[in-house]
Amino acid sequence: MKNLKFGEPRLSRSIEFCRNLSDSIIFSISVLIIGGIATVLSSAKWHMGLFAWIGPLFFLCYFRMTRIKRKTLWFFLVYLCRSIIAFKDVVPFPLPGIIVVGLIQTIQSWLIYLSDRWITRKSDRFLSTLYFPAASVSVEFIPAALGGSIWFSVANSQVAFNWITQLASITGLWGISFIIYWFGSVLVWAIQRNSEPRRAKRGIVIYSSVFLTVILFGFIRSNSNAMKSSAQVRVAGLSVPLTGFLENLYKDYCGREISIDPTWSITSSKVREIQKAELPFIETPDSAKFKYAYAAMKLANDSLFALSKKAADNGARFILWSEANALVFKNDEEQLIERGLKFSKKNKVYLVMTIAAIHPGKITATTKFLENETVFISPLGEIMNIFHKNNPVPMAEATEPGDGVIPVIITPYGRIAVSICYDADFPIQMRQLGNKKADFLFLPSGDWYSISPFHSYMAVFRGIENGTAVVRQASSGLSILSDSRGRIVKSFDYYLPGEKLWFADIQSKHENTVYSRIGDSFAWICVFIMLMGLTYRLANNSRKDES
Structure with a gap:
């Protein structure tokens, strides 16, 4: 009983501190800018793969946790600037073309983060963390399925991490992108559950188990000998x-x-x-x-x-x-x-x-x-x-x-x-x-x-x-x-x-690979998860309206 009384004020102060941060315009803009800088550093021009994990994390913090006016306007300004910087000299278009491509990507990203906020606001289940990575992978995959390239896939930044890249032999690029986006989704979900430490810990353990399984598979595959022909x-x-x-x-x-x-x-x-x-x-x-x-x-x-x-x-x-x-x-x-x-x-x-x-x-x-x-x-x-x-x-x-x-x-x-x-x-x-x-x-x-x-x-x-x-x-x-x-x-x-x-x-x-046999099945599963998440949320809204 004494421990409970001792812990309650600390927990209360922690929650109050998080709420104050959420209302702070300085904190909100800082989070947004850090996300923009991280995604620039992970782009083709600088290709620092570690920052690919950081960018989505901070953007999710901005959308899920901050409460400032004109949130969409601030996001558009920062993300469009980020796109222009990342694409300049990389995309073979003049500046007006770069702006158009940047605007398209900004709108796509805004829709993903906005729909994720819409989904997670009414559901605090760990399962809701799957929506953001599934939607992000879907936005990478659907243009490719329609005949486009995968130039903008976040997975491209990970070639230095050979234990992670081996996942492509099973899922293609899409599994790598998923594990990156899921990292940010789970971590922000856990931060938001700071009043429920056991629950937050379980979610982190689930993600860590999946991540470590991927790393173990990659370690074994990358350190085993590749098939060799008889003639060099x-x-x-x-x-x-x-x-x-x-x-x-x-x-x-x-x-x-x-x-x-x-x-x-x-x-x-x-x-x-x-x-x-x-x-x-x-x-x-x-x-x-x-x-x-x-x-x-x-x-x-x-x-x-x-x-x-x-x-x-x-x-x-x-x-x-x-x-x-x-x-x-x-x-x-x-x-x-x-x-x-x-x-x-x-x-x-x-x-x-x-x-x-x-x-x-x-x-x-x-x-x-x-x-x-x-x-x-x-x-x-x-x-x-x-x-x-x-x-x-x-x-x-x-x-x-x-x-x-x-x-x-x-x-x-x-x-x-x-x-x-x-x-x-x-x-x-x-x-x-x-x-x-x-x-x-x-x-x-x-x-x-x-x-x-x-x-x-x-x-x-x-x-x-x-x-x-x-x-x-x-x-x-x-x-x-x-x-x-x-x-x-x-x-x-x-x-x-x-x-x-x-x-x-x-x-x-x-060498035969799983991906050669099952193709883009994992990507289609992500599309299914995204559609199911949207359908479930719309159905809940309809039931509430009727009641």
């Missing part, structure tokens, strides 16, 4: 910078010289100025008017074969160029491919040529004047496959998309799938890797400074999901070899001085 083979990745071509193209266009910094933003005024030269070059490709550009284009293509020869001389059996590295007008493409056929036969190597084939002529806003393709050539000098990029980057690539099929080429060294860069941001489409039991994914890519190395790390998840090793050869980014457990075995930074040539010895075999 050397792969070479290479890039030839095209800055020289662009500098000479600009010189032909206006007579002025310019020196390009490869770290420039792709939406900067300098880059837009250089791009003015591309239109007349494509519409009227006069070799006399653009003599320097033609010479630079030839030099770049010659350099690709020179580096490829060096790779072959150093024992490479597979040689992979970075995305669209060989520039050629469509009329001259056959001659370039013929050169590749002769090279492969002479040097007895597999060559994956990456070609940007330009269709000259009048350009309008809807003209698709480019073919972004790979040509996979055997050591016999035969074409084994020609692949066109399935998912051109919106508003950045004037390219016709491919047919959606990811080819798998059978070689003595394994089953090799081929895709291009942004294609790997579509996990539903990339499930073909698991279904076709690909041993390797060759992924020629082209990045820019602000998204490197984040974009390369995103591709690692496709290997974990589908039991496939990934060789991503990137210009203006980080080239990587990762195994089927998502471990980065070898990497090469494009921005280091010197030749853009690296080697990796690969020995891997396809």
